Amino acid sequence: MKEKRKTKEFNYKEEVVPLEQKDIYSNIEENFEYFQHSFNYSSDLKKREINYNGKNGIILYLETVVDTEKLKTDILTPLTTKKNIPLELLISSAELKKTNNLNQAVSKILYGMSIVFIENENQVYMLNSSKIIERSPEEPTNEKIVRGSHEGFIENINTNLFLIRKRIVNRQLTIRYMELGEESNTKLALVYMEGLADSSVVKEVERRLSFASSDMLFSPGYIEEFIEDNPFSPFPHTLYTERPDRAMSHLMEGRVIIFADGSADVIIVPVTFFVFLQSPDDFNTRVYTGSFFRLLRLISFFISLTFPALYIAIIGFHFEVIPNDIIVLVKGSVEGIPFPPLIEALIMVFTIELIREAGVRLPTPIGQTIGIVGGLILGDAVINAGLISNFMVIIIAITAVASFTIPSYELSSTVRLLTFPLMVAASTLGLLGIVIVIMFIVAHLCMLESFGKPYFAPIAPLDISALKDTFVRFPIWQLNKRSRDLNPKKILRQHDTRGWDNQNE
Structure with a gap:
């Protein structure tokens, strides 16, 4: 029997273990040789000799991560033109550090630091000269909104x-840095509101992250699988977003956000099921409009989950529920089709998934063409060939469109996967099979937790006050309290913001 890994108590206030001490050599060339050996004589490790206040010195840097223009203007020019000034006052860089540990200098040079050695000095100077190449903070293509940021x-x-x-x-607003990935050394940042977030949740997030001992952790997808509560559940346990305004709103609710360097997606924990059906536009429009579209997304969730299964159950077991005016059309559509409804649905669902995947992987102009070809020509061809009924094409098309209304890509993928067991159950037991599978899904949702918080809140456990911002949203001035399922330190969100309306003139 495999021994269960022992857990350890993680204290987020404990100091980071320092690097192994390696004293600086008295000879500059020996220090350079140590750097070359540490980087396996990599070609991008460069050396520049200088003379500072009559003393010989060298500057070491990695040309692949250093901005050479910044190196020249901020470091080389002051060192070679100005004399008799302490180096701490000479360099204008805000990130000037000193150390007597060569291993620490080796570690810092990877982040774009330039390392300055001066002869007969027992310390080394580390100056920031990192290269910054980044795109502008444009609106995410997969989280577009009508109004707002x-x-x-x-x-x-x-x-x-x-x-x-x-x-x-x-x-x-508190930010805590961490490094994960024993080889990649990916920089992470845990962000939370100290006066709002549950301290036990913050400690639990850091404890789980401390156990992630993989060689590389370069994306939120890697991190999620190491920290989620139930990795074999089809439902996502963390929420991804690329929107700062959405991240801000969750921070103000008492949640914790994980940033990873090199990724535009951030991870929000803990979350509930209904968070995945909400959008920033819910609060950027009037209350009736926001509530309508949120309710529409919830209805779309059930349509994309059960519509194909309901069609299979009705055609195979419950034909009598079809209205008399439509029964002739349905009978004429399915008559002569060589496949049973389950095989029809599977063929169409797989076809839709193929078209979706092809549209995502291909360049944008070609992807749009694939969608038109697959949606129109291929659908018309299978109907004319008599392989698929036109009613099945309509059902699958409605299901696909409904799945697109779900704001979260992770939840949308989950819905598409759960469609398959529902279709199999519908072809076996009809409506009874659908009810049984849905009962299992609901029971599973009630059992799930996200970092110790109930996943299906505020339904299980029931919180009447939190329903104001679940299926529909009440006016913002009535949402005076935060949800209790997160156990925030401060429940009250706002006071009576429309008190002016109650005052007598």
């Missing part, structure tokens, strides 16, 4: 944190 996260973690700091000007 049109900024999006990019692949630079510092820019992403700036976008959060710009929106939440509050001393309680």
Whole structure:
């Protein structure tokens, strides 16, 4: 029997274990040789000799991660033109550090630091000269909205944190850095509101991240699988977003956000099932419009989940529920089709998934062409060939369109996967099979947790007050309290914001 891995208590306040101490050599060339050996004599490790205040010195840097123009203007020019000035006052860089540990200098040079050695000095100077290449924070293509902010996260973690700091000007906004990946050394940032987020959740997130000992962790997808509660559940346990405004709203609810350097997606934890059906546009429009579209997404979820299965059950077991005016059309459509309804549905669903996948992987202009060819020509061809009934094509088309209304790509993928067991159950037991599978799904949702918080809240456990922002949304001025399922430190979100309406003139 495989021994269960022992867990350890993680204290987020404990100090980071320092690198192994390696004293600086008295000879500059020996220090250079140590760097060359540390980087396996890599060709991008460069050396520049200097003379500072009558002393010989060298500057070491990796040309692949250093901005050579910044290196020249901020470091080389001051060192070679100005004399008799302490180096700490000479260099204008805000990130000037000193160390007597060669291993620490080797580690910092990977992040774009330039390392300065001066003869007869027992310390080394580390100066920031990193290269910054980034795109502008444009609106994410997969999270477009009608109104509101049109900024999006990019692949630079510092820019992403700036976008959060710009929106939440509050001393309680806390950022904790971590490094994961034993070989990749990916920089992470845990962001939360100290006065709102549950301390146990913050500690639990950091504890789980501390156990991620993979060689590389370069994307949120890797991180998610290491920290989610139930990795074999079809439902997502973390919410992805590229929108700073959406991330800000979840921070103000008491959630924790994980940023990873090199990725425009951030991870939001803990989450509930209904979070995946919400969109920033819900609060950017009037209350009736926002509530209508949120309710429409919930209805679309059930349509995309059960529509093909319902059609199979009705055609195979419950033909009598079809109205008399339509029964002749349905009978004429399915008559002569060589496949049973289940095989028809499977063929069409697989075809839709093929078209969807091809549209995503191909370049944008070709992907749009594939969608037109697959949706029109291929659908018309299979009907004319008598292989698929026209009613089945309509059902699958409605199902596909309904799945597109779900804001979360992860939940949309889950719905498409759960369609298959529902269709099999419908072809075996009819409506009874559908009810049984749905009962299992609901029971599974009630059992799930996200970092110790109920996944199906506020339905299970039932919280009447939280229903104001679940299926529909109440006016913002009535949403005075935060959801209790997150156990926030501060329940009250706002006071009576329409108190002016109650005052007598």
